[in-house]
Amino acid sequence: MRAQGHFGLALLASSLALWAAGVDPVSQSGVALTGAAVASCMLPDLDLPVGLRHRAYTHSLLWALLLGAAGLLASPCCPVWVGAGLALGYGSHVAGDLLTYRRFPPLWPLCGCRVSLGLFRADSRAANSLLLFLGVAAYTYLAASPAIHAALLRNISIPLG
Numbered sequence: 803m804r805a806q807g808h809f810g811l812a813l814l815a816s817s818l819a820l821w822a823a824g825v826d827p828v829s830q831s832g833v834a835l836t837g838a839a840v841a842s843c844m845l846p847d848l849d850l851p852v853g854l855r856h857r858a859y860t861h862s863l864l865w866a867l868l869l870g871a872a873g874l875l876a877s878p879c880c881p882v883w884v885g886a887g888l889a890l891g892y893g894s895h896v897a898g899d900l901l902t903y904r905r906f907p908p909l910w911p912l913c914g915c916r917v918s919l920g921l922f923r924a925d926s927r928a929a930n931s932l933l934l935f936l937g938v939a940a941y942t943y944l945a946a947s948p949a950i951h952a953a954l955l956r957n958i959s960i961p962l963g
């Protein structure tokens with residue numbers, strides 16, 4: 803999948819996690835999780851410039867867990883949210899690539915089984931653009947929803963009798 807699709811998926815996953823946890827996306831915790839997720843969502847593709855076989859060893863959920871643990875132990879600020887964001891961003895990359903045709907082992911080294919859902923080509927402009935749109939829309943809605951709800955409540959008068 804292309805970078806825009808991965809960034810969109812990281813934003814979408816972050817938004818869903820923050821919504822489920824009831825955390826304001828523009829709070830310190832929300833920004834820590836989202837920032838860490840966006841920062842880590844392209845790390846699995848470091849296999850390309852390093853010269854490793856693409857989608858062989860770096861596209862494993864094991865690295866998501868280890869990166870999350872490293873963030874938890876080493877982050878000076880909001881370690882739980884940074885660790886969760888790093889794991890979420892890395893994991894969202896693996897999940898995104900699973901949607902495409904090319905098979906790879908997401909559970910390496912526990913299982914070498916190569917899988918993919920084959921929903922679209924990795925370079926699909928439509929799929930990558932849709933994921934970016936969904937991620938930006940979800941995060942924007944989550945960040946703006948308190949203001950939207952407050953504005954709606956100000957403009958709605960309910961007759962009480």
Ligand SMILES: [Zn+2]
Pocket residue numbers: 803846847857861895899
């Ligand atoms: Zn990838």
